Amino acid sequence: MRLFTAVLPPPAALAELEAAVDRLRGLPDADRLRWTGTGGRHLTLAFLGEVDEALLPGLGERLARAAHRHPAFGLRLAGGGRFGDRVLWIGVEGDRTTLRRLADSVTAAVRRAGVPTEDRPYKPHLTLARAARTAHRVDLRPYAAALEGFSGTDWRVDEVALVHSRLPSSGAPGEQPRYETLEAWPLGG
Incomplete structure (x- = not known):
């Protein structure tokens, strides 16, 4: 099964973000981007890929x-950016140091469990969105x-949540991956 670990923003934070994303959908070529659905928005800590259920x-x-x-620590969704001409994202502000340490610990735990990351x-x-691989790129x-x-x-x-990612399989335009939280563990340091 395809897995990743993540921090899941609360519904109120995602609703605020969605209002900003709605404004972006009016920009040129917005219809050529593959927008993530609100139910799939998360901050990945470690991507595990395919994992044997026995692990x-x-x-x-x-x-x-x-x-x-x-x-436990505080964050807020803030600021935007891009990875080249492929991925549009929103960043975070707040206790980024604790977030980074948490990501490092989670990655180490995953590796000790025998799962490469x-x-x-x-x-x-x-x-937020990915650009399609076409000859005419979206700026x-x-x-x-x-x-x-x-x-x-x-x-x-x-x-921290362990999430099962089911990739689209129908081939229908706009079909989104489906995410299911398998288990979550409270922070407690």
């Missing part, structure tokens, strides 16, 4: 210990610029 009990134990080592620097972000700079001033309400991160 889940040990993985859960290690993730519970990692979560317990960190205190991506090896790249952690860049906290929530993906994401105006979208990122429109998000620069966005700053949502503070919220408290108090758990």
Whole structure:
């Protein structure tokens, strides 16, 4: 099964963000972007990829210990950016140091459970849209610029979630991945 670990923003924070995203949908070429659905918006801590279900009990134990080592902390969705011409994202402000430490602990726990993870620097972000792979690229700079001033309400991160990601299978245009939280562990440091 395809898995990742994440911090899930509360519904109120996602509703604020959706109001900002609605304004972006009026920009040129917005219909050529693949927008993430509100139910799938998250801050990934570690992407695990395909994981053998036999590893889940040990993985859960290690993730519970990692979560317990960190205190709850405050964040808010804020500022926008892009990864080249491929991904539009919203960033976070608040206790980014604790978020980074949590991501590092979760990644180490995943590896100790025998699951390989991506090896790249952690860049906290929530993906809003992806550009399709076409000859005519969408310029994401105006979208990122429109998000620069966005700053949502503070919220408290108090758990780590293990999420099952089911990729679209029908081939229907606009079909979104489906996400299911398998388990969540409270922070408790």
